[in-house]
Amino acid sequence: TVHRSKVQLYCDMKSRTKVRTVDGTEEPFSSLGWDQLVPLQTVQDLHYQKCAVVMSAGSMLRSALGREIDSHDAVLRFNAAPTVGFETDVGNKTTIRIINSQIVSKRKHQFSSSPLYEGVTLLVWDPASYSLNLTKWFQKPDFNLFSAYERRRIQRPEQPFYVLHPQFIWTLWDLIQNNTEDQIQPNPPSSGFMGILLMMSLCRDVSVYEFLPSTRHTSRCHYYERNFDSACTFGAYHPLLYEKLLVQRLNEGNVDELRTKGKVRLRGFSAVQC
Ligand code: NCC
Numbered sequence: 001t002v003h004r005s006k007v008q009l010y011c012d013m014k015s016r017t018k019v020r021t022v023d024g025t026e027e028p029f030s031s032l033g034w035d036q037l038v039p040l041q042t043v044q045d046l047h048y049q050k051c052a053v054v055m056s057a058g059s060m061l062r063s064a065l066g067r068e069i070d071s072h073d074a075v076l077r078f079n080a081a082p083t084v085g086f087e088t089d090v091g092n093k094t095t096i097r098i099i100n101s102q103i104v105s106k107r108k109h110q111f112s113s114s115p116l117y118e119g120v121t122l123l124v125w126d127p128a129s130y131s132l133n134l135t136k137w138f139q140k141p142d143f144n145l146f147s148a149y150e151r152r153r154i155q156r157p158e159q160p161f162y163v164l165h166p167q168f169i170w171t172l173w174d175l176i177q178n179n180t181e182d183q184i185q186p187n188p189p190s191s192g193f194m195g196i197l198l199m200m201s202l203c204r205d206v207s208v209y210e211f212l213p214s215t216r217h218t219s220r221c222h223y224y225e226r227n228f229d230s231a232c233t234f235g236a237y238h239p240l241l242y243e244k245l246l247v248q249r250l251n252e253g254n255v256d257e258l259r260t261k262g263k264v265r266l267r268g269f270s271a272v273q274c
Pocket of ligand 1: 056058079102103192193220
């Protein structure tokens with residue numbers, strides 16, 4: 001299974017990746033009335049043609065990719081990555097933002113008041129255990145996302161805001177493990193990898209920027225911050241290197257685009273015939 005061809009890999013990923021959010025049909029969420037709290041429209045109802053996934057990497061700086069990124073029908077960004085002040089390099093359109101549970105729980109991110117989290121579809125995640133015990137997860141998440149979620153749903157009912165189901169997260173981990181001979185660390189995939197698989201599920205074509213590094217690659221972690229740590233690009237907690245090797249095998253774009261733009265082209269699952 002490690003040596004699957006590109007087509008087999010696309011088909012395997014298509015059949016196994018099921019985008020799933022917490023919908024209030026399971027305990028403890030059903031007793032808490034979450035079926036009434038979550039948005040009526042589901043994430044799976046969203047469909048786009050051309051999508052861009054913009055990584056937060058320092059190598060986005062001086063890319064001049066802003067206009068190209070904004071020409072996509074939908075743009076996905078991560079965590080606290082801003083566009084204001086970086087438009088030339090990263091664009092200014094944001095359609096969906098994936099955030100981890102630190103964003104909603106740590107005061108410094110000002111989740112309830114920052115404009116970064118307004119006017120977009122939001123998806124928050126927190127790992128839970130591999131065994132998917134949702135009651136234990138609810139009692140003891142890595143960072144408390146649940147009260148912040150409940151509060152924002154009540155305060156901003158018109159904003160599409162979802163909690164990614166841990167099953168989606170751990171299915172992606174299984175996918176990564178099943179496609180390498182190495183034993184990968186038992187930690188969830190990065191937000192970036194979740195975002196790529198989310199957009200492959202919702203879009204016909206997906207362009208991913210600076211997940212596989214261009215010739216601008218740098219140890220600078222983020223384009224919007226001055227901290228330097230190569231673990232941001234190659235991983236420590238997340239199995240990031242393995243995520244990247246897998247995405248490289250799926251690339252439909254050419255080597256030149258990868259070198260100069262850090263751009264990978266992927267087919268969305270709707271365009272994959274198996
Ligand atoms: O850094 P982070 O990720 O927000 O980046 C989003 C995604 O972009 C890809 N990336 C980032 C930097 C880089 N040099 N190369 C990259 O390929 C990765 O795919 C990454 O997932 C996360 O995944 O949620 C993460 O979040 C941060 C942090 O919590 C948030 O930025 C909020 O401040 C984590 N860092 C720490 O907790 C210190 C990071 O490990 C993962």
